[in-house]
Amino acid sequence: MASEFYMPAPECLIENINGQLVVNPRTAQILSAIRQPVVVVAIVGLYRTGKSYLMNKLAGKNKGFSVSSTVQSHTKGIWMWCMPHPKKPDHTLVLLDTEGLGDVEKGDNQNDSWIFALAVLLSSTFVYNSTGIINQPAMDQLYYVTELTDLIRAKSSPDKHEVQDSANFVSFFPDFVWTLRDFSLKLEADGQPITADEYLENSLKLKQGNDKKTKSFNELRLCIRKFFPEKKCFIFGYPANRNDPICLEQLQEEDLNPKFREQVADFCCYILSHSKAKTLSGGITVNGPRLESLVLTYVNAISSGDLPCMENAVLALAETENSAAVQKAIAHYDQQMGQKLKLPTETLQELLDLHRATEKEAIEVFMKNSFKDVGQVFQRKLGDKLEAKRDDFCKENMKVSSDYCMALIQDIFNPLYEDVKKGIFSKPGGYYLFIRKMKELKDKYHQVPRKGIQWNV
CATH class of the missing domain: 3.40.50.300 (P-loop containing nucleotide triphosphate hydrolases)
Known part of the structure; x- marks a missing residue:
């Protein structure tokens, strides 16, 4: 002490x-x-x-x-x-x-x-x-x-x-x-x-x-x-x-x-x-x-x-400590994902692999701090919470990727859109010029890294 x-x-x-x-x-x-x-x-x-x-x-x-x-x-x-x-x-x-x-x-x-x-x-x-x-x-x-x-x-x-x-x-x-x-x-x-x-x-x-x-x-x-x-x-x-x-x-x-x-x-x-x-x-x-x-x-x-009642006292103690153990595990998961996860990920698998590794650490934190989790009731609660967080990350990953790709497309292709409005391609040979310009811009878009899973919007 x-x-x-x-x-x-x-x-x-x-x-x-x-x-x-x-x-x-x-x-x-x-x-x-x-x-x-x-x-x-x-x-x-x-x-x-x-x-x-x-x-x-x-x-x-x-x-x-x-x-x-x-x-x-x-x-x-x-x-x-x-x-x-x-x-x-x-x-x-x-x-x-x-x-x-x-x-x-x-x-x-x-x-x-x-x-x-x-x-x-x-x-x-x-x-x-x-x-x-x-x-x-x-x-x-x-x-x-x-x-x-x-x-x-x-x-x-x-x-x-x-x-x-x-x-x-x-x-x-x-x-x-x-x-x-x-x-x-x-x-x-x-x-x-x-x-x-x-x-x-x-x-x-x-x-x-x-x-x-x-x-x-x-x-x-x-x-x-x-x-x-x-x-x-x-x-x-x-x-x-x-x-x-x-x-x-x-x-x-x-x-x-x-x-x-x-x-x-x-x-x-x-x-x-x-x-x-x-x-x-x-x-x-x-x-x-x-x-x-x-x-x-x-x-x-x-x-x-x-x-x-001794049994009730132990159950009350288990309820308190296991609830706290779940919170500690969740806090560890949130901290580690916050530090290691960079959205958007290139692939869904990249996100899932990081989730699984961090989930394993969180379960270890729970096991270290849990007390008489009979029937693994609280461990299952932790699993449900981690699964929900995984799903939320997947949705957020998709949204971040989609938003980023849409903004990138607008930024890269907006000059082409302006040229179309000006009629630059409305002349002989303009179609082939448009096709060549479009290919250049697509290549430029594809060369930008970490667009995430929504790159093919």
């Missing part, structure tokens, strides 16, 4: 206005200028759990996303911060900080569900931030995962059984990272030390049984295991004195617990090193304009009362 597109501070991408999610067009337009692949890291979690602090650290800053030490939620909607990726050349890092879930001031769980779903849909790495340990209450707070099958569609016309549609989620869902804040337990199992990843894996183990209680216990764990095959866990101790209210951005690094600083550094290193570029189903890499299109498509669907 060029330096002029670097965002010095986060800006609100999706506003939450009285419970309605609305895309901020000025912020969304920033994405349209980013032609590089985007690595999108989104973070969600209950309000007042320190999400914004971690995002600022990923940005390499102490300040940026709003951080508070009060009981109020600061972040509203979804905020975005774009910057050159510090570890992946020619990539752009896009950080998405979301408003806290469960904010009592909102009183609307549906709004939280949409924020959660959008974070999943837009990100390539999805960070869920919570405090304490992973126990059943912590799992219960993550119930939004079980709602994804009700909020998202993989296909516009899903199969009869919902499970079949949700099985496609894994093809476009992000990697899952669970961050546990203020974690004070020892990482042990059966008296043996375990890693944070093993702790998460143990917490997601299923119970045997078909009774209602067991099914309820397994439901969320099954969803996480199925939807997010790539999972990671990080634990963070208390950043400082656990009894003091803390606004982390106001503390100097040396005021923080050394262990906490080390844990934050490990988290940042992993996220920046392992987070992949955002892709769509089929391995299509997402850049800034494509991410902008996804944002608009998903939020518009939610606003209109529909479910965000």
Whole structure:
């Protein structure tokens, strides 16, 4: 991303206005200028759990996303911060900080569900931030995962059984990272030390049984295991004195617990090193304009009362990009024909050969810029437009040739016409003089080059 597109501070991408999610067009337009692949890291979690602090650290800053030490939620909607990726050349890092879930001031769980779903849909790495340990209450707070099958569609016309549609989620869902804040337990199992990843894996183990209680216990764990095959866990101790209210951005690094600083550094290193570029189903890499299109498509669907659909988002993206690809191809054709074509051409074949060569270049331009042109619909549209332009050139070529030849004939033969009016040929031997003069003028006409296909008018 060029330096002029670097965002010095986060800006609100999706506003939450009285419970309605609305895309901020000025912020969304920033994405349209980013032609590089985007690595999108989104973070969600209950309000007042320190999400914004971690995002600022990923940005390499102490300040940026709003951080508070009060009981109020600061972040509203979804905020975005774009910057050159510090570890992946020619990539752009896009950080998405979301408003806290469960904010009592909102009183609307549906709004939280949409924020959660959008974070999943837009990100390539999805960070869920919570405090304490992973126990059943912590799992219960993550119930939004079980709602994804009700909020998202993989296909516009899903199969009869919902499970079949949700099985496609894994093809476009992000990697899952669970961050546990203020974690004070020892990482042990059966008296043996375990890693944070093993702790998460143990917490997601299923119970045997078909009774209602067991099914309820397994439901969320099954969803996480199925939807997010790539999972990671990080634990963070208390950043400082656990009894003091803390606004982390106001503390100097040396005021923080050394262990906490080390844990934050490990988290940042992993996220920046392992987070992949955002892709769509089929391995299509997402850049800034494509991410902008996804944002608009998903939020518009939610606003209109529909479910965000991955297939529809890709179709909308294909419509936009393929239409633009057709225009680029046509522009290339027009430019090249304008530079190379000199009317009138000596023969029709000369014009057709130039058209075919330029048409081939235009199709190459289209193929380079097109995206999932299923059934070659847009390529056929391009072919129709190029064929129409060829026909127009043929008509113009004929007209230019005809006009030029008529003007040339008038210019060459006008003196003969004047001589006829003067009676120069109305005398003995005048007929043969006229025939000789006519032949001379015809030869002169035929010797003029590039009269075109209408030379024999």
